[in-house]
Amino acid sequence: MEWILFVSQVLNGLQLGILLFLLAAGLTLVFGIMDFVNLAHGSLYMMGAYFCVTLTPLLDSFPLAVLAAIILTFVLGVVVELVVARHLYQRDHLDQVLATFGLILFFNGAVHLIWGAEGNPIRLPDFLDGRVTLFTDIEIPAFRLAIIAIGLAVAVGLVWLVGNTRMGMLIRAGASNRRMAGALGVDIKKLFTLVFALGAALAGLAGMMIAPITEANIGMGDDILIVAFVVIIIGGIGSVRGAFIAALLIGMIDVMGRSYLDDFMKLFMNNQSAETASPALSAMAIYILMAGILYFRPRGLFPPKNR
Amino acid sequence: MIAVLLALAVLPAVTGAFDQPFLLDLALRVMILACAAVSLNLILGFGGMISFGHAAYIGIGAYAVGIPAYYSEYSGYIQLPIAIAAGALFALVTGFICLRTKGVYFIMITLAFAQMAYFAFVSIEEYGGDDGLVIDQRSEFPGIINMEANLEFYYVVLAFLLGALFLVYRIVNARFGMVVQGAKGNEARMQSLGFDTFRYRLACYVIAGAMAAAAGWLMGNYNYFFSPEMMGWTRSGELIFMVVLGGAGSLFGPVLGAIVFILLEEMLSGATIYWPLILGAILVAVVLFARGGIEGVIAALERKK
Numbered sequence: 001m002e003w004i005l006f007v008s009q010v011l012n013g014l015q016l017g018i019l020l021f022l023l024a025a026g027l028t029l030v031f032g033i034m035d036f037v038n039l040a041h042g043s044l045y046m047m048g049a050y051f052c053v054t055l056t057p058l059l060d061s062f063p064l065a066v067l068a069a070i071i072l073t074f075v076l077g078v079v080v081e082l083v084v085a086r087h088l089y090q091r092d093h094l095d096q097v098l099a100t101f102g103l104i105l106f107f108n109g110a111v112h113l114i115w116g117a118e119g120n121p122i123r124l125p126d127f128l129d130g131r132v133t134l135f136t137d138i139e140i141p142a143f144r145l146a147i148i149a150i151g152l153a154v155a156v157g158l159v160w161l162v163g164n165t166r167m168g169m170l171i172r173a174g175a176s177n178r179r180m181a182g183a184l185g186v187d188i189k190k191l192f193t194l195v196f197a198l199g200a201a202l203a204g205l206a207g208m209m210i211a212p213i214t215e216a217n218i219g220m221g222d223d224i225l226i227v228a229f230v231v232i233i234i235g236g237i238g239s240v241r242g243a244f245i246a247a248l249l250i251g252m253i254d255v256m257g258r259s260y261l262d263d264f265m266k267l268f269m270n271n272q273s274a275e276t277a278s279p280a281l282s283a284m285a286i287y288i289l290m291a292g293i294l295y296f297r298p299r300g301l302f303p304p305k306n307r
Numbered sequence: 308m309i310a311v312l313l314a315l316a317v318l319p320a321v322t323g324a325f326d327q328p329f330l331l332d333l334a335l336r337v338m339i340l341a342c343a344a345v346s347l348n349l350i351l352g353f354g355g356m357i358s359f360g361h362a363a364y365i366g367i368g369a370y371a372v373g374i375p376a377y378y379s380e381y382s383g384y385i386q387l388p389i390a391i392a393a394g395a396l397f398a399l400v401t402g403f404i405c406l407r408t409k410g411v412y413f414i415m416i417t418l419a420f421a422q423m424a425y426f427a428f429v430s431i432e433e434y435g436g437d438d439g440l441v442i443d444q445r446s447e448f449p450g451i452i453n454m455e456a457n458l459e460f461y462y463v464v465l466a467f468l469l470g471a472l473f474l475v476y477r478i479v480n481a482r483f484g485m486v487v488q489g490a491k492g493n494e495a496r497m498q499s500l501g502f503d504t505f506r507y508r509l510a511c512y513v514i515a516g517a518m519a520a521a522a523g524w525l526m527g528n529y530n531y532f533f534s535p536e537m538m539g540w541t542r543s544g545e546l547i548f549m550v551v552l553g554g555a556g557s558l559f560g561p562v563l564g565a566i567v568f569i570l571l572e573e574m575l576s577g578a579t580i581y582w583p584l585i586l587g588a589i590l591v592a593v594v595l596f597a598r599g600g601i602e603g604v605i606a607a608l609e610r611k612k
Binding site for chain 2: 031035037039084087088091093094095097098099101102103104105106107108109110112113222226229230233237279280282283284287288290291294295298299
């Protein structure tokens with residue numbers, strides 16, 4: 001029993017890590033290449049979830065709805081980039097933080113207007129709704145397994161895209177020296193739009209993956225966004241690999257802290273104080289980790305080279 | 308600006324005459340948030356330290372009312388010093404780490420520490436956790452002032468606002484403030500002039516933290532209630548908005564910003580439940596088109612004349 005619980009917690013940590021990676025990948029690329037702080041990234045995550053909410057009954061198929069919603073969030077990303085983000089790349093970070101904070105309010109208001117204040121559930125198709133048995137005695141929901149599989153596939157695809165394709169080469173060139181890449185004839189503007197929209201689509205995908213579990217809510221992206229920022233800062237801004245490793249690390253630490261920290265603390269303090277202190281401590285764990293890492297490595301674990 | 312402060316000073320007489328307690332309430336909220344915005348302006352506007360975690364200090368100050376009150380300790384002589392000391396201590400510890408980083412990392416790490424404080428209060432069940440903490444009564448200053456009387460509380464808040472403005476005015480015009488502003492402009496140059504800029508910036512950060520905690524102390528007293536939600540990161544964003552809207556680095560800017568922000572929020576939320584939509588659009592427009600905030604726009608208009 002003990003280790004069944006442990007394995008399912010590991011899978012939970014993996015799932016959280018994967019979701020964080022989907023969010024953080026776009027964030028770290030946008031941040032690394034355009035030097036643009038996009039607080040509204042969480043709103044794109046929310047919009048992805050809501051698109052999926054509407055499309056699932058419309059298309060009568062969850063996988064099809066996800067595909068269509070990915071395209072929609074991609075388009076939304078293009079629009080946001082052209083209308084707002086583009087004009088902010090040359091501004092200082094303060095202006096970027098403020099304007100994208102405004103976008104968060106805007107999107108939260110828009111969702112309220114269109115979909116109402118209630119949470120919106122997404123019904124999963126039968127083949128994802130059941131449970132899967134692993135190693136003869138561990139049962140986990142099929143959908144969680146699907147999230148992990150899709151996330152890993154996207155991660156591999158993204159690392160391949162960034163590491164092995166011409167577009168990835170341009171992205172890396174842009175991340176290490178934007179002006180030089182521009183001077184060498186790369187259409188930086190188009191590249192920026194493309195990367196921004198790609199990040200939007202990935203964030204949207206993360207939203208679609210979580211919505212069937214938690215429902216789509218107004219402001220669902222606001223808190224997880226901060227965690228995604230922690231991920232990219234630990235991973236090193238601009239590094240997809242770093243974001244992947246940091247996302248899994250954060251996901252594991254968060255889940256494990258919540259489930260095992262009190263047992264661990266009971267080893268060297270009395271039960272009652274362990275039970276009082278451990279929820280607070282496990283909630284703070286990832287921020288303490290980030291502070292510690294920044295103290296010793298102010299640019300994260302895997303900062304991109306040549307900057 | 309003097310006119311605005313004078314208007315705030317005579318406002319209670321006016322609202323009393325016309326029996327509009329709602330206005331007084333609004334003015335209280337404006338002034339308390341203005342206190343916090345003024346303190347943020349000290350580090351953000353004058354010091355160039357973009358803290359995205361200033362709401363944490365409001366929370367710390369408010370819990371410095373709530374937690375002693377939970378144990379039936381209502382004395383303001385104890386609560387206020389706790390608020391200020393806790394705010395200063397949190398700023399000292401976090402500032403020591405934050406100020407080693409620069410630019411965007413600074414923004415994000417201040418944000419992360421504020422989230423840390425937020426989640427700490429969320430998870431302490433004893434003091435209400437997520438639901439927040441009800442504060443039975445305001446801080447007591449026996450024999451001097453009765454904070455329970457709204458009028459007297461109003462003037463306490465006004466005094467804090469004036470005090471905060473005076474403090475910032477003195478700091479930025481003193482040698483200490485000059486060094487901090489110099490470090491904003493060109494840190495390497497200040498260092499080569501022989502100033503240990505880290506210490507100056509840290510001291511400035513601690514002062515701002517203590518001031519914001521005092522504002523939080525007022526906030527806790529004002530609401531008779533505090534929940535972690537009121538120190539969430541969106542509140543920090545609103546504070547930055549107030550400072551930038553009013554004009555970062557101008558003494559009275561944050562007060563103007565707080566007034567405009569609260570009035571805007573009040574009007575929009577009265578007009579439609581979808582007010583964040585409009586407020587968000589206004590915020591984006593302000594950043595894109597009105598650089599330098601209200602003070603900047605006024606200055607630009609005057610230049611045109």
